[in-house]
Amino acid sequence: MKTNNYDIIIIGAGFAGCALAYQFSKENVETLLIESGGICSGTSSACAGRAQIIESETDEYLKIVLAGFSKLPDLGKELEIDLEWETPGHLTLLFSDQELFKFKQITSKLNSYGINAEIIGSDLLQKLEPFLHANNSKGAAYSIEGHLNPFKFCLGYLNAARKNGVDIKLHSKVTNFQINNQKVIGVFANGELFSSQIVILATGAWTGSLSRILNCELPLSFTKAEAMVSQPLPKILSHHIGISGFYEAVHGQDKRVTLGIGQHRNGCLVISNAIQPASIIDRSSSAWGMPSISNQLQKFFPVLNPINILRTWSAPSPFSKDSLPIIGWMPHYDNLYIATAFHLAIPTIPIFTEEIMHHILESPEKKHSEFLKPFFPNRFYAHNER
Numbered sequence: 596m597k598t599n600n601y602d603i604i605i606i607g608a609g610f611a612g613c614a615l616a617y618q619f620s621k622e623n624v625e626t627l628l629i630e631s632g633g634i635c636s637g638t639s640s641a642c643a644g645r646a647q648i649i650e651s652e653t654d655e656y657l658k659i660v661l662a663g664f665s666k667l668p669d670l671g672k673e674l675e676i677d678l679e680w681e682t683p684g685h686l687t688l689l690f691s692d693q694e695l696f697k698f699k700q701i702t703s704k705l706n707s708y709g710i711n712a713e714i715i716g717s718d719l720l721q722k723l724e725p726f727l728h729a730n731n732s733k734g735a736a737y738s739i740e741g742h743l744n745p746f747k748f749c750l751g752y753l754n755a756a757r758k759n760g761v762d763i764k765l766h767s768k769v770t771n772f773q774i775n776n777q778k779v780i781g782v783f784a785n786g787e788l789f790s791s792q793i794v795i796l797a798t799g800a801w802t803g804s805l806s807r808i809l810n811c812e813l814p815l816s817f818t819k820a821e822a823m824v825s826q827p828l829p830k831i832l833s834h835h836i837g838i839s840g841f842y843e844a845v846h847g848q849d850k851r852v853t854l855g856i857g858q859h860r861n862g863c864l865v866i867s868n869a870i871q872p873a874s875i876i877d878r879s880s881s882a883w884g885m886p887s888i889s890n891q892l893q894k895f896f897p898v899l900n901p902i903n904i905l906r907t908w909s910a911p912s913p914f915s916k917d918s919l920p921i922i923g924w925m926p927h928y929d930n931l932y933i934a935t936a937f938h939l940a941i942p943t944i945p946i947f948t949e950e951i952m953h954h955i956l957e958s959p960e961k962k963h964s965e966f967l968k969p970f971f972p973n974r975f976y977a978h979n980e981r
């Protein structure tokens with residue numbers, strides 16, 4: 596008879612939780628995945644599906660992005676799902692000499708890692724993207740980039756995990772924890788208690804409120820990010836297109852609208868992003884956000900006036916104080932692990948979740964990992980060395 600005892604409980608069925616469930620399932624670890632909503636109903640449901648390379652800020656992070664990116668073309672085969680993986684490449688539009696200078700450095704750094712990237716002039720830009728209206732631009736920075744269907748990314752990991760024996764509880768909100776002797780020994784959801792050796796919070800922007808129940812304050816912020824998807828259209832875009840400063844806006848503290856646009860295999864355009872600071876999670880589309888994105892879209896693509904918008908949405912976009920993911924053992928407990936605030940999630944999740952699985956299974960006593968060290972939560976808690 597199945598009991599409520601597990602080796603590992605993962606809370607949160609977004610990209611991180613589903614991919615982690617899959618990694619542990621491959622090692623035959625008794626795993627339970629608990630999710631308060633449906634599969635991929637948190638921030639992962641808001642994702643534009645980009646597997647970005649050019650937005651890797653440091654050499655160290657770029658190496659992780661490239662290692663994860665290299666796994667994506669074959670991931671669908673491994674998970675037995677069509678991820679709708681394509682590699683349209685990315686064009687970052689540049690409007691000032693400073694941006695041009697900055698992206699010349701970035702593209703030559705990418706070249707030094709063997710990545711195809713270059714600055715292209717405005718004439719070539721116009722040829723590559725004839726529907727783009729960017730007359731005042733200084734050209735664009737091109738780099739390799741991929742995209743996939745984010746729902747299938749989640750579902751692929753989840754189904755593969757389920758096939759390997761992971762138990763999955765959807766619509767089961769974790770509301771409290773059972774603690775004994777510095778250990779989180781159980782979680783309460785829907786009136787049931789589930790016990791486990793190790794608990795992982797893969798709860799994205801919700802990790803702050805859950806860790807508060809556990810009396811640990813996690814320095815996690817989030818913005819409210821809004822986006823929309825159009826009706827299927829004939830091919831009008833060959834690349835993903837974004838404006839320089841997109842990520843500064845996403846992690847910023849100002850109300851801003853920026854533009855990221857890509858056309859997926861089904862012909863739909865995914866158009867983002869209106870961003871505003873947020874202190875509570877509010878999933879409604881705002882009266883400010885949608886017209887702002889729409890105005891931006893019409894400015895750069897007048898040909899798209901009018902188009903039908905099929906769906907608009909909003910999600911919390913979580914980030915840590917230093918914009919790096921928070922991954923590792925929480926110093927406050929002996930068996931509580933955090934995996935949140937992913938930056939460039941799609942290209943890094945395949946590699947981070949594999950490393951997390953090794954970190955947890957291979958060194959439970961030492962609790963150390965050179966690879967994950969820069970992301971350990973203890974960087975925010977000076978009093979604890981672990």
Ligand SMILES: Cc1cc2nc3c(=O)[nH]c(=O)nc-3n(C[C@H](O)[C@H](O)[C@H](O)COP(=O)(O)OP(=O)(O)OC[C@H]3O[C@@H](n4cnc5c(N)ncnc54)[C@H](O)[C@@H]3O)c2cc1C
Binds near residue numbers: 632769797821867941
């Ligand atoms: C508009 C937008 C566009 C984006 N575009 C891209 C992109 O193109 N490429 C990219 O790489 N990244 C993109 N991102 C970021 C990316 O979507 C996130 O980094 C990623 O989805 C985070 O996944 P996660 O699993 O950590 O969090 P989530 O997907 O938020 O998963 C956390 C889960 O935990 C569940 N949960 C919370 N509390 C509880 C509880 N008490 N009990 C049980 N379950 C709970 C939630 O319901 C949720 O499903 C975008 C983000 C936004 C907002």
